Amino acid sequence: MSLLHRHLFYSVAGSCAAAVGLFGFVLILGNALKDLLQLVLSGQLPIETFLTLLALLGPFVAAYALPMGVLTGVLLVLGRMSAQHEVTAMRAAGLSLGYIARPILALGAFAAIAAALVNYEYMPRARAAYKETLARAVQRNPLSFIVPKTFIRDFPGVVLYVGEKDGTVLHDVWMWELDKESRVKRSGRAETGTVTFNDEEGRLVLTLRRVTTEVRKSERVEDFSAAITPGTAEEFTIELQLDQLFGQRGMRKKLAWMTLAELRAEGERLGKLVPGAEGATTAKSLAVDRMRVSYALNEKGATALAVFAFAVLGVPLGIKVSRKETSANLGLALALVMAYYFLTVCVGWLDAYPQFRPDLLLWTPPLGFLFLAVWLFRRLGRV
Secondary structure (H helix, E strand, O other): OOHHHHHHHHHHHHHHHHHHHHHHHHHHHHHHHHHOHHHHHOOOOOHHHHHHHHHHHHHHHHHHHHHHHHHHHHHHHHHHHHHOOHHHHHHHOOOOHHHHHHHHHHHHHHHHHHHHHHHHHHHHHHHHHHHHHHHHHHHHOHHHHOOOOOEEOOOOOEEEEEEEEEOOEEEEEEEEEEOOOOOEEEEEEEEEEEEEEEOOOOEEEEEEEEEEEEEEOHHHOOOOOOOEEEEEEEEEEEEEEOHHHHOOOOOOOOHHHOOHHHHHHHHHHHHHOOOOOOOOOOHHHHHHHHHHHHHHHHHHHHHHHHHHHHHHHHHHHHHHHOOOOHHHHHHHHHHHHHHHHHHHHHHHOOOOOHHHOHHHHOOHHHHHHHHHHHHHHHHHHOO
């Protein structure tokens, strides 16, 4: 490798690593604020477990940070070099654009291989370990979900408020039961209550005593002039599901979180089925299930190809834009990546329609960006 190629390779690699780290940090921070911060502040997660979970988020966010980081790194380095006329000097010395771009293309190919490994192996394993670690940490102290003097919204369809808590004994308990549109359909207040944990089903069992309730008619829950049916009960029991954190027991793992071997095994299992072989499976639903497995397999591969496509596209764009400003290059990279993800989301809307072959359409966005990069390369090479 020549001195020029080493300089370009290390400059772009360093810039890409910094960009991937930046985007990864932002994505980890967003996931931590959404899933973990409240658990840490309420004492449900020890600090060491919190740090472990942050580390396990790394491979998960890397699947999204790699395309953005690679494109941003290439644009930053080549945009600066072009603005300082370094690229012009190379071209004046008789170096072709293809020769200049060799180390960047090699780096893009390496990044695409790394993205494929992350998508097919490391991300699914890390995501499974994340869910398992989080569930295990919460299960050690499930009663800590009941935090006094706080509106508790961790349970689907229910909001709780507890005035005081003494071990498993609760005082001044308020409960609001919500419908599918998060409207209050029943409310109640209890003087005292107790809370226990059903380990087999992963649920908190709340037993309330001396309860007064108010029930609204389901068809007029928003009409405050409608009659409210009051009621009383000496004892009332409600089970609160923890599926949101523990994972819904008995449900299959999400296809996006399966490894390559698991996806192939699932595809082989579905391929051997015939309509009506398992419960109420119909030909249409079986075709949809098969398509979703194929969709997950192709999505991981298409995202890896997108990393290489963005590395190639960054070369002519970085030279043509010729910007020293980090914000301009960063904005261009974000716009292109957002356009890519918007196209993949549009294709994802077709996953329930196997006849349109969304698993193959997934390759259209990365191939489209790659063809655009080749066209810009050829056009810029003539200048």
